[in-house]
Amino acid sequence: MTKTKYPLHPTRNNLHSNTKTVVIQLLNARLADGLDIALITKQAHWNMKGHNFIGVHKMMDDFRNEQNELNDKMAERIAAIGGTALGTTQEIAKNSSIAEYPTDIISVDDHLTALSERFAIYANALRKAIDEADEAGDADTSDLFTEVSRAMDQQLWFLEAHKPYPSKLHAK
Numbered sequence: 001m002t003k004t005k006y007p008l009h010p011t012r013n014n015l016h017s018n019t020k021t022v023v024i025q026l027l028n029a030r031l032a033d034g035l036d037i038a039l040i041t042k043q044a045h046w047n048m049k050g051h052n053f054i055g056v057h058k059m060m061d062d063f064r065n066e067q068n069e070l071n072d073k074m075a076e077r078i079a080a081i082g083g084t085a086l087g088t089t090q091e092i093a094k095n096s097s098i099a100e101y102p103t104d105i106i107s108v109d110d111h112l113t114a115l116s117e118r119f120a121i122y123a124n125a126l127r128k129a130i131d132e133a134d135e136a137g138d139a140d141t142s143d144l145f146t147e148v149s150r151a152m153d154q155q156l157w158f159l160e161a162h163k164p165y166p167s168k169l170h171a172k
């Protein structure tokens, strides 16, 4: 699709055009995921109720702020190497690999589970993208994916660390 509708824009960046084409598709795929993740982070922030509400509610905003910066970096990398960044709701819906987020859940625990499942899909796809960009010949985009991957691994950890854990000490 990108070849005809989105031709490469002229730039003095000397990456091979084949590399650019492959990496732009890869960046747009992970950008669609990242924008989807940003949307569901707010969906959870607004609708969750129950135990640990205020802590998790505020954590969602910290997540979103970091995601905004990372999504911007991926989109601008696309533009920098002559591509077209795809960030409309229609493109996100078409290209995201993240499972649809349930809009009928309320409890903080259900939101933590639903978010963890989806953040894991994204974090693991980013890890794969590090190698894919490297194999395509673009070390800079590979490095960017490493940055995003590390951040999303941390966000996934924060989500998972809120889940109840069996106690080792037994109260008398």
Ligand SMILES: [Fe+2]
Pocket (backbone or CB within 6 Å): 045, 061
């Ligand atoms: Fe808010």
